[in-house]
Amino acid sequence: MDRLRAPRSELEDLTPYDARDVHAEIVLAANESPHNLPGEILDRLADHVREQIPFNRYPDPLATRLRTMIAEANGLEADNVLVGNGGDEIILDIVLAWGGPGRTLVDLPPTFAMYGVDARMTGTGVIELPRLADFSVDGPALFATIAEHDPDIIVVANPNNPTGSMAPETLLIDVLNATDALVLVDEAYFEFSRQTMRPHMERHPNLAILRTFSKAFSLAGLRAGYLLAHEDLIRELTKVRQPYSVNRFTQVAAALAFRERVVFEAGVRETMRNRDALLHGLDAIEGVEVFPSEANFVLFRMEHASAVWRDLLHDHSILVRDLSRAAGLEDCLRVTVGTAEEITRFLSAMDEIMASKRMAAHFGLAATASRHLERDGE
Numbered sequence: 001m002d003r004l005r006a007p008r009s010e011l012e013d014l015t016p017y018d019a020r021d022v023h024a025e026i027v028l029a030a031n032e033s034p035h036n037l038p039g040e041i042l043d044r045l046a047d048h049v050r051e052q053i054p055f056n057r058y059p060d061p062l063a064t065r066l067r068t069m070i071a072e073a074n075g076l077e078a079d080n081v082l083v084g085n086g087g088d089e090i091i092l093d094i095v096l097a098w099g100g101p102g103r104t105l106v107d108l109p110p111t112f113a114m115y116g117v118d119a120r121m122t123g124t125g126v127i128e129l130p131r132l133a134d135f136s137v138d139g140p141a142l143f144a145t146i147a148e149h150d151p152d153i154i155v156v157a158n159p160n161n162p163t164g165s166m167a168p169e170t171l172l173i174d175v176l177n178a179t180d181a182l183v184l185v186d187e188a189y190f191e192f193s194r195q196t197m198r199p200h201m202e203r204h205p206n207l208a209i210l211r212t213f214s215k216a217f218s219l220a221g222l223r224a225g226y227l228l229a230h231e232d233l234i235r236e237l238t239k240v241r242q243p244y245s246v247n248r249f250t251q252v253a254a255a256l257a258f259r260e261r262v263v264f265e266a267g268v269r270e271t272m273r274n275r276d277a278l279l280h281g282l283d284a285i286e287g288v289e290v291f292p293s294e295a296n297f298v299l300f301r302m303e304h305a306s307a308v309w310r311d312l313l314h315d316h317s318i319l320v321r322d323l324s325r326a327a328g329l330e331d332c333l334r335v336t337v338g339t340a341e342e343i344t345r346f347l348s349a350m351d352e353i354m355a356s357k358r359m360a361a362h363f364g365l366a367a368t369a370s371r372h373l374e375r376d377g378e
Contacts, residue, residue, distance in 0.1 A: 010123050017113060024319035026345060028336040031161065031189075031297045033218040033271075035339075038263050041256050048252050059248040062238070066255045070226055073258070074198060079231040082238070083254075085245045087188055087212045087225035091155075092118045094208070096240040098153050098182045099124030105153040106145060108137055110163060110328040112186065115155045127151060130328055135163035135291065139171055146179050154179070157186040159193050162323055162334045164293025172197055176204040182233070184208045188225075189295035191216035191268050192275070198228065205230040215296055216268050217257045224254040271296050275337045281347040287354050296337045299323075305331040308353055316349040 022029075037045070063083040071078045084090040095118045099105055104125040107116045111131075119126045127149060129141050137156065145151065154175060158167050176183055183206055185197045190211055201207055208229040214220040224246060227234070257264070275293060282290040282300050289301040302308060305324035312318040321334040335346060 008123075010120055014117060014120055017117065022313070022319055024313055025317035026338065026342050027319050028338050028342065028346060029319045029321045029334075030220070031215060031295070031336050032220045033215060033267065033296075034337075034342065035218055035267055037218050037253075037257065038260075041253075041260060041263065044256055045253055048256070049249070053248050053252060055248065057248075058244050059246060059251055061243050063246050063251045063254075066224075066251055066258065067226070069255060069258055070228075074228055076201075076228060077231070079234060080201075080228060082227040082229070082234050082241070083246055083251075084225050084227070084241065085250075086214060086223035087186070087210050088114055088223075089241070089245055090210055090225055090227050090237070091115060091184075091186075092122075093237045093241045094153065094182065094184060095119050095122050095124055097236050103152040104149060105155065106142070106151045106181075107155060108142075108157075108160075110135070110323075110326055111155075111157050112161045119153075124153075131160075131163070131165075135160065135165040137167050137171060139174075142175065143178060146175070146181075151179070151181050153182050153184065155184045155186065157188070158195070158197070159189045159293070159295040161186075161188065161295065162297065162321070162329070162332075163291060163299050164295045164297060165291070166193060166195060166294050169195070169197070173200060173204075176200065176207055180206055182206055182208060184210060186210045188212045189215060191264075192272060192296050193294035195294070201228065201230070205232065208233060213254050213257060216264055216271075217254070217261070218264070218267075219250075219254060219257060222250040222253055224250050270340075271337050274340055274343050277340070278335065278337055278343050278347070281343070282350065285347075285351055285354050287358065288350070297334050298337065299329075299332055299334050301330075301332045302354070303331060304357070305333050308350075308357075309333055311353045312346075312349055315353075316345070318346055318349055320346075 067081040067083050068078045071081045091114055099119055099122050101123040104127055105119040106127050108129055116126050127145055129138055132138050156167050187196055187209055190196055197209055208227055210227050213224040278298050282288050287302050291299045306322055309322040323329040323332045323334055
């Protein structure tokens with residue numbers, strides 16, 4: 001046969017997630033921790049690799065030891081926890097179990113792209129409710145949609161990526177009371193916001209809380225995430241998840257990191273201090289609009305954002321995330337909170353770039369005025 005049959009029609013308009021590997025001296029594009037695992041955890045992990053990890057054996061399918069530790073720390077039972085290959089796998093599992101043809105997911109863009117991608121990939125209908133100008137959730141529109149369309153999944157990132165904004169707790173409680181849909185609250189940046197919906201789980205069996213080891217726990221390279229939810233919800237997800245999806249090494253590393261999570265607290269506090277410095281620094285640069293953030297990144301806007309992104313990369317070897325072509329994020333860039341030194345270098349580069357653009361605009365206007373005067377003289 002000299003041809004290949006076409007894939008499912010749902011894929012036709014999908015664009016792959018932008019995960020390009022662009023090299024730079026300072027990488028502030030993916031909301032990762034600026035620090036590797038602490039030395040003492042790396043040493044213990046090395047001991048485990050040599051002595052306690054049989055790589056020739058399949059891993060524990062449900063990461064029982066890790067999920068038990070997470071459950072105890074959150075006042076839950078192990079049956080209330082599901083561990084996944086990053087939060088991304090769990091998002092897909094939720095859409096596989098509660099979505100599909102004839103079902104709908106409510107998305108609140110601009111937000112994490114994979115909610116909508118996974119929904120469309122599985123034939124799930126997507127209702128997009130754009131956020132307001134300040135990136136807050138449009139509450140009246142959301143409740144009207146719940147009443148009219150009776151959706152099956154509602155996803156609220158809290159804090160929201162890429163805006164850094166929080167949804168009020170009262171709004172989320174009202175949503176939980178208004179529907180029996182699965183309400184996924186994505187708390188990937190919970191360690192930086194210090195706000196969680198965990199206290200409301202007992203009263204709301206339709207609440208699911210997603211968290212990750214990729215940010216505060218410096219494990220983005222190993223892919224580990226987890227879900228807190230009612231045991232009935234977790235049981236359904238185990239029917240669709242891939243077996244052995246979380247490898248032995250990741251399970252051991254995540255368990256070590258979680259058990260020693262107090263070690264990471266200093267890094268979290270450092271990130272929060274650097275976030276404040278980043279917010280104030282950007283706010284002081286003429287021509288830059290900066291948005292408040294409760295996460296480990298900051299969204300900001302200026303004219304010709306794509307050109308600024310290129311200048312940062314090519315002239316200063318600093319990589320940030322260009323979101324300027326996304327709906328609702330026109331002329332926006334997102335910068336991860338790095339170390340104090342990285343933030344200082346980034347702010348200096350931004351100050352230089354914006355000053356150069358102001359000067360160019362000034363001379364451009366002056367040249368235009370001069371040409372007008374010459375024509376007037378004729």
